[in-house]
Amino acid sequence: MMLALALATGAVALLALLLLRGRGGVWAKLHVPWEPGLPLVGNYGRVLLQTAAIQNIYRDIYRKHPDKPFVGIYKFRKPALLVRDPDLAKNILTRDFSSFHDNALDVDSKLDPLLALNPFFLRGEQWKRTRAQLVPAFSSGRLRQLLQPIHDVTRELISYVRAESPAALPDGLDVKELAAKFTTEVVSSVAFGVRANSFRDPDAEIRRMGRRIMQADAWNNFLFTISFFLPTLRGLLRVSFMPKEVDRFFRKLVGEAVRHREETGVERNDFLQLLLGLKQKAQEQGDEYGNEEITAHAITFFSDGFETSSVALSFLLHDLAGSAAAQRRLREELGRLPADDHEAVLRMPFLDACLMESLRLHPPAGFLEKRCTSAYALALPGGGTAQLPAGVDVVLPVLAWHSDPALFPDPHAFRPERFLEEGGAGPRGAFVPFGDGPRQCIGMRFAQMQVKMGAAALVRAFELRRTPRSPADPVQQDPKNFLAAALGGLWLHFEPVDAAAA
Numbered sequence: 001m002m003l004a005l006a007l008a009t010g011a012v013a014l015l016a017l018l019l020l021r022g023r024g025g026v027w028a029k030l031h032v033p034w035e036p037g038l039p040l041v042g043n044y045g046r047v048l049l050q051t052a053a054i055q056n057i058y059r060d061i062y063r064k065h066p067d068k069p070f071v072g073i074y075k076f077r078k079p080a081l082l083v084r085d086p087d088l089a090k091n092i093l094t095r096d097f098s099s100f101h102d103n104a105l106d107v108d109s110k111l112d113p114l115l116a117l118n119p120f121f122l123r124g125e126q127w128k129r130t131r132a133q134l135v136p137a138f139s140s141g142r143l144r145q146l147l148q149p150i151h152d153v154t155r156e157l158i159s160y161v162r163a164e165s166p167a168a169l170p171d172g173l174d175v176k177e178l179a180a181k182f183t184t185e186v187v188s189s190v191a192f193g194v195r196a197n198s199f200r201d202p203d204a205e206i207r208r209m210g211r212r213i214m215q216a217d218a219w220n221n222f223l224f225t226i227s228f229f230l231p232t233l234r235g236l237l238r239v240s241f242m243p244k245e246v247d248r249f250f251r252k253l254v255g256e257a258v259r260h261r262e263e264t265g266v267e268r269n270d271f272l273q274l275l276l277g278l279k280q281k282a283q284e285q286g287d288e289y290g291n292e293e294i295t296a297h298a299i300t301f302f303s304d305g306f307e308t309s310s311v312a313l314s315f316l317l318h319d320l321a322g323s324a325a326a327q328r329r330l331r332e333e334l335g336r337l338p339a340d341d342h343e344a345v346l347r348m349p350f351l352d353a354c355l356m357e358s359l360r361l362h363p364p365a366g367f368l369e370k371r372c373t374s375a376y377a378l379a380l381p382g383g384g385t386a387q388l389p390a391g392v393d394v395v396l397p398v399l400a401w402h403s404d405p406a407l408f409p410d411p412h413a414f415r416p417e418r419f420l421e422e423g424g425a426g427p428r429g430a431f432v433p434f435g436d437g438p439r440q441c442i443g444m445r446f447a448q449m450q451v452k453m454g455a456a457a458l459v460r461a462f463e464l465r466r467t468p469r470s471p472a473d474p475v476q477q478d479p480k481n482f483l484a485a486a487l488g489g490l491w492l493h494f495e496p497v498d499a500a501a502a
């Protein structure tokens, strides 16, 4: 019995090794340096065990191969090229976009029909058309109209924090949850024209749905891994990334909002109105543009709009709490602005530098993955070229660049001044929290707007202080989260400025 078991195990291991070797041959054949992995799981063993987040695995591989422009890796059994050279990454995202126009993460349109319509997952012509339709939602004029609604939410944020006394909360406030309440409130109001009520009701439904999509636990992380990296297993298990409850909730929410506007003729200056305009235009031209698209784009705005921005805001607050000098400088500069000029906040160079530095330290999206869509010539380190075949993925290790001392001296220090210095943002291609090129984050300016307005309001009103529960720097990444997330969370005290000065 034991012998049979040992033989069977040996046979499986040998088969797996042969399978891997077969794949390894791709890099060997191309003369591309590669990082050996394990049979079947490739370099993703720790992803499966959930002992390291994907962006940290990429950072570790990046560090193991100094001086190489790229390294061959294995996402399970699929070969992928991890690009180390920021200049090559810049070309992939911009100049040579036509060879890398699709994102590499796959989504199953039958299992996740709404997610599949998110521009991030769309491909080719469908991506181009949808992106062009959605771009006007983020024009300067439209964003300016959001200043007042966002300012209204910052007032609620301040009242909520004021009501929480530091003495009653020795650990401080859970800043990730605080930031998520704020961005959920902003996004619901500017996307759907509804208030989520997340400050008043801890169980507010929209906030609850947001938590369901983005909750960092072992199950969600497993879903993320198989949804995007193991399409065959996902197909066999028939699991969707978007929970059914969330799908139903948003279909109902958007369906009712659309019906209300169509029946009453009420018009609001929000994202939903833009989508209704698209529907009307399409109908006039005899094209299809149904509620499915409207619902999908409204959910895109919600899911992409609240979580990444709340990650950015919570880390910015954490970083500011570690720098009394930066807070003081911000408070002085804010004090010189007219109280009702909300736009002036967005133009403050030092606030901008603080946000950029925090995004450098904790990029919410710590990696990008593109698919090679037509064969691409790579200049090999030893001379000559190799043709990267179409269909192979390229990995851009954003976190690895942002924390490389050769690109950003003293990389773990929060030093906003570097973004005010000539060349402080590193070479182009190395600082890419929002990506670059034609697929750069469509919501970048809106994200910066809500994060800056939320942070500015809090710094004006409170002295931010670390608590015994705040993580030490450099913050350790939660391995169960594919976005930047602090292990154990982010916790802060907020002392009213007048009391702190007394």
Ligand code: HEM
Pocket (backbone or CB within 6 Å): 093, 118, 119, 120, 121, 131, 300, 301, 302, 304, 305, 306, 308, 309, 312, 363, 364, 365, 368, 432, 433, 434, 435, 436, 437, 438, 439, 440, 441, 442, 443, 444, 446, 447, 448
């Ligand atoms: C701090 C907050 C945010 C960060 C760090 C962030 C980051 C990113 C990154 C890295 C990409 C991929 C870019 C590339 O492939 O080159 C992306 C794409 C995207 N983002 Fe954001 N994002 C943020 C906020 C938002 C917001 C507020 C929205 C919308 C309301 C949004 C909507 C999107 C969409 C739709 C895409 C796909 C674009 C395309 O493929 O054409 N993001 N984002």
